[in-house]
Amino acid sequence: MSSIYEQIGGKPAVDMAVENFYRKVLTDERICHFFDDIDMEKQMAKQAGFLTMVLGGPNSYSGKDMRQGHQHLLSKGLNDSHVDAVIELLAQTLRELNIPQEVVQQIANVAESTRNDVLSR
Amino acid sequence: MATIKYKGEVFSVKVNETVLDTLLNNGIAVKNSCRSGVCQSCVLKAEKGSLTEKSQQGLKDTLKTQGYFLSCMSYPENDLEIVSSTELQIPVTIIDKKMLNSDVLYIKLKYEKDFSFYAGQFINLIRNDGLTRSYSIASLPSEKSIDLHIRILPSGQMSNWLSSNASLGEKLYIEGPIGDCFYSGDKKEQPLLMVGTGTGLAPLYGILCDALGQNHQGEIHLFHGALNFSGLYLIKELFLLAEKYSNFYYYPSVLKNEIEEVNQLNQLNQEVKVGAIDKLVFQTIKKMKGWRAFLCGNPELVYSLKKQLFLAGVSLKEIYADAFLPSAK
Numbered sequence: 001m002s003s004i005y006e007q008i009g010g011k012p013a014v015d016m017a018v019e020n021f022y023r024k025v026l027t028d029e030r031i032c033h034f035f036d037d038i039d040m041e042k043q044m045a046k047q048a049g050f051l052t053m054v055l056g057g058p059n060s061y062s063g064k065d066m067r068q069g070h071q072h073l074l075s076k077g078l079n080d081s082h083v084d085a086v087i088e089l090l091a092q093t094l095r096e097l098n099i100p101q102e103v104v105q106q107i108a109n110v111a112e113s114t115r116n117d118v119l120s121r
Numbered sequence: 122m123a124t125i126k127y128k129g130e131v132f133s134v135k136v137n138e139t140v141l142d143t144l145l146n147n148g149i150a151v152k153n154s155c156r157s158g159v160c161q162s163c164v165l166k167a168e169k170g171s172l173t174e175k176s177q178q179g180l181k182d183t184l185k186t187q188g189y190f191l192s193c194m195s196y197p198e199n200d201l202e203i204v205s206s207t208e209l210q211i212p213v214t215i216i217d218k219k220m221l222n223s224d225v226l227y228i229k230l231k232y233e234k235d236f237s238f239y240a241g242q243f244i245n246l247i248r249n250d251g252l253t254r255s256y257s258i259a260s261l262p263s264e265k266s267i268d269l270h271i272r273i274l275p276s277g278q279m280s281n282w283l284s285s286n287a288s289l290g291e292k293l294y295i296e297g298p299i300g301d302c303f304y305s306g307d308k309k310e311q312p313l314l315m316v317g318t319g320t321g322l323a324p325l326y327g328i329l330c331d332a333l334g335q336n337h338q339g340e341i342h343l344f345h346g347a348l349n350f351s352g353l354y355l356i357k358e359l360f361l362l363a364e365k366y367s368n369f370y371y372y373p374s375v376l377k378n379e380i381e382e383v384n385q386l387n388q389l390n391q392e393v394k395v396g397a398i399d400k401l402v403f404q405t406i407k408k409m410k411g412w413r414a415f416l417c418g419n420p421e422l423v424y425s426l427k428k429q430l431f432l433a434g435v436s437l438k439e440i441y442a443d444a445f446l447p448s449a450k
Binding site: 022040 | 427428431434437438
């Protein structure tokens with residue numbers, strides 16, 4: 001059986017999802033200020049790796065820097081509400097691409113599982 | 122603590138020091154410019170020792186495998202034996218030189234051996250004493266020479282030397298080419314947006330000539346911005362191209378419109394827009410989904426416009442940005 005990654009259209013679909021997702025993130029007043037001076041290419045490559053992994057595609061995603069990568073944002077007030085917002089926007093992006101709800105939920109669960117690392121808990 | 126061996130001497134690399142820092146702090150002259158891992162003028166070659174991925178970021182694969190690395194981005198984790206990269210340098214001669222406006226100098230360089238490049242990429246220009254600066258290429262490979270547009274900065278060592286001291290026949294060296302800001306010719310129907318400030322016009326002019334020469338079919342919109350009218354250049358040439366090619370649109374723009382300049386504008390009998398260039402872009406072009414964009418010049422504008430275009434629906438991989446970073450000294 002082909003993976004969900006293949007079913008939704010492989011790399012082009014993931015790339016499009018990542019771009020759509022970041023357009024939402026960068027215009028969402030709750031969280032956009034955390035992204036003022038990020039390297040968009042790098043950030044989106046990481047996100048593409050994450051999505052490819054949870055969709056069962058070929059990947060070399062290593063989430064081990066989740067904790068380290070967000071540490072500097074804690075002093076800027078990063079908290080649960082911001083993680084909620086990110087997961088909400090990710091799910092919204094995936095639904096707009098007509099990805100089945102159970103797959104969206106599955107991806108949201110994996111994102112959810114990084115919460116404590118993101119918030120250094 | 123890692124050490125580096127260079128020309129028979131061994132130096133210890135202190136904490137948080139790059140290879141470039143270590144050499145400079147020990148009085149070794151190493152050419153360098155942006156110190157941000159972009160211009161590649163501080164490239165050295167490691168003959169022994171392993172290199173970090175970050176220290177080779179942006180280099181061509183052929184250079185990576187030979188052990189070339191960016192000394193300003195290298196925090197060595199083990200001992201290195203390094204040599205300079207002079208064998209990458211290509212001798213050039215200045216064969217033409219003139220002013221394009223009151224502070225932009227044009228020079229034409231003839232290269233002494235094979236050199237392949239795309240218009241819009243940049244080179245490092247190296248003076249005999251090692252002084253190095255990056256400039257974009259405004260000419261096509263078919264011309265067999267390299268045109269540069271050089272902004273003369275008040276305390277610019279290279280630009281002032283080129284404008285006041287360097288004469289025709291002067292020998293220099295170049296390294297490169299570097300960068301992915303060029304016309305690839307793969308999507309002839311795709312609309313192209315080009316936005317540049319100051320000498321950001323140099324790569325755009327090269328890319329434009331390349332695209333028109335390759336019979337690009339999609340629309341091409343070029344916005345060139347300057348503080349005031351005297352900062353614009355190649356205006357007549359670009360208006361002529363816009364007359365000749367029905368798919369090419371040229372929008373010179375200035376931030377300030379000064380009264381004494383209105384006469385010059387009237388003589389031109391053409392419109393020069395007034396206002397912030399990013400606003401003009403969005404006022405002029407309403408939908409940019411599916412476009413390719415080239416953004417060159419002022420870093421703040423380049424980064425901000427890149428984000429604005431992305432949010433307006435342009436795919437990030439269709440945005441080629443070349444921010445002109447100032448040299449570190």
